[in-house]
Amino acid sequence: MKRMIPVLALVAGLVLVLVAAWLAQPVLAQDGEEDEAGGSLAAWRGAALYAEFCQACHGPRGEALGEHPAFAAVEYDPETAQDVIAHGLDTDPNDGVAMPPYAGESGGLLDGAQIDDLIAFMETWETDDAPPLPEPNLTTEIERVSGYEGDPQAGATVYAKFCYGCHGEQGEGRGQPIFSPIRRTSEIRQIVGLGYNSEYMPAFGAEAGGPLSDEDMDNLIAYVASWPLERAAAGESDTPIGLNLLIVFMGAAAIIGVAGVYLTNVVRTES
Ligand code: HEC
Ligand code: HEC
Secondary structure, rough: OOOOOHHHHHHHHHHHHHHHHHHHHHHHHHHHHHOOOOOOOOOHHHHHHHHHHHHHHHHHOOOOOOOOOOOOOOOOOOOHHHHHHHHHHHOOOOOOOOEEOHHHOOOOOHHHHHHHHHHHHHHHHOOOOOOOOOOOOOOOOOOOOOOOOOOOOOHHHHHHHOOOHHHOOHHHHHHHOOOOOOOOOOHHHHHHHHHHOOOOOOOOEEHHHHEEEEHHHHHHHHHHOOOOOOOHHHHHOOOOOHHHHHHHHHHHHHHHHHHHHHHHHHHHHHO
């Protein structure tokens, strides 16, 4: 039996290395896939930024999401896009909505290169090879809180698409007034459904002409209820889960490999 230990350890190590290599595939192959599927890398980067910051109001491709003016259709216009994205737009000060400014110098979160990437993405709307929007990266199991009928997992998806861009991971905000922290309040249904005292916080509820159904709203509220009362500190690690697993497996493989070699030596010395 002693003789078997190093062999087993080496086999286990090998299996782990193979699993790690398999896990690494999507992480390492990303760039190559992007080229194959058409569209420039800038447009792909732009699609990710668009999913994060813009789809909440403009839908996946600028189509109308609801009757409320915040969710009206927009078209890509090469003459004005740069300026509107950087500095915002408020054509009708009485309609209670405005396009937020996104350039850093105007209180936004994007630099010039990122705005160029967004434009590269919007330019593809007129072609057949617009890159798809990435789905929200929700890797953790969300705990149900009793007393809420909604499905918090579905609510996390609603939050990722419609709220995360402005309010951050768990409502901690993103360090600018437009990208403000939010309270976990019992009035959330009213605030989110009917709007708030900022023209940048649209009325998302279907009753106000927004894109969120009553069910979406229940799910969203169940999700927000799952946040810890003490919010996790902002700026936690953004490493994708694939990469974390990969590192764990690589580490385990290395340890088992070393142990295997060590045990082999022990067995050799003993016999
Ligand atoms: C809070 C909702 C909201 C978000 C989020 C938002 N917009 Fe807008 N956007 C608007 C509104 C409302 C208008 C129309 C403003 C007006 O005409 O007064 C608009 C107008 C525009 C226009 C001009 C459209 C035209 O017809 O001239 C462009 C381009 C645009 N948005 C792009 C973006 C991009 C890119 C992002 C993400 C970086 C984004 N928007 C995020 C609400 C939003
Ligand atoms: C375009 C940016 C933007 C988006 C998208 C957005 N909000 Fe807001 N939200 C704001 C701003 C700006 C305020 C006003 C902050 C203030 O006046 O203190 C606000 C206010 C709020 C408030 C009240 C603030 C408080 O004191 O707690 C809540 C709750 C809230 N938002 C939830 C949401 C939820 C949930 C979503 C997604 C359905 C969402 N918001 C999407 C910008 C946004």
